[in-house]
Amino acid sequence: MSTSATPRERLLDAAGELFYRDGVNIGVDALCKAAGVSKKSMYQLFRSKDELIAESLASRGPAYQTMLHPGAEDDRPPRERILTVFDRQDAMVAAGNYLGCPYVSTAVELKNPEHPGSVVARHFKQQLTDFFHRELVKAGAEDPAMLAVQLTMIFDGAAARAVVRAQPLGGIGATTAAALLDAAGVQAGELALS
Numbered sequence: 001m002s003t004s005a006t007p008r009e010r011l012l013d014a015a016g017e018l019f020y021r022d023g024v025n026i027g028v029d030a031l032c033k034a035a036g037v038s039k040k041s042m043y044q045l046f047r048s049k050d051e052l053i054a055e056s057l058a059s060r061g062p063a064y065q066t067m068l069h070p071g072a073e074d075d076r077p078p079r080e081r082i083l084t085v086f087d088r089q090d091a092m093v094a095a096g097n098y099l100g101c102p103y104v105s106t107a108v109e110l111k112n113p114e115h116p117g118s119v120v121a122r123h124f125k126q127q128l129t130d131f132f133h134r135e136l137v138k139a140g141a142e143d144p145a146m147l148a149v150q151l152t153m154i155f156d157g158a159a160a161r162a163v164v165r166a167q168p169l170g171g172i173g174a175t176t177a178a179a180l181l182d183a184a185g186v187q188a189g190e191l192a193l194s
Helices: 007-022 028-035 039-045 049-068 078-094 102-110 116-139 144-165 172-183
Strands: none
Touching (some): 007 028, 007 039, 007 049, 007 102, 028 049, 049 078, 049 102, 049 116, 078 144, 078 172, 102 144, 116 144, 144 172
């Protein structure tokens, strides 16, 4: 954490790290200590711990998506762009310290779909599904909405497997996603004609 970071930035950074590593039920005292911020300051910056949970997830979302999604400059065909997400997930797991998808982990721990953190988690999970949907539409897939949900389920299942088994995925997510794309007729190099 940078010493020039504001108290708000330090809290968001500490919250993101601690919530991911230890869970959202970590105490406010430990959170404030890690951020080097008083509880009074925390509650001046955030109305509640629930708000901090949501904002810490939201602040980390774009970087997490950048690690997974191919960029706009990546002009490979849709199938390859989709499989890149699974290859990148595989690499994240293999690098160590992977504790699962932060959005699924938070939502499961909170168990309340109306909690601000669950709302943010759902938003970012929907963005992954939306990415898959856009790519499937470009590929001319039949029922891209259903396929996008199925791909998201493969991603989430691979994340859960990596955590439960505490071992690298070994390409299982990409292999499973490729089998689904094969069954749906989404082949390499194909683009829908507009």
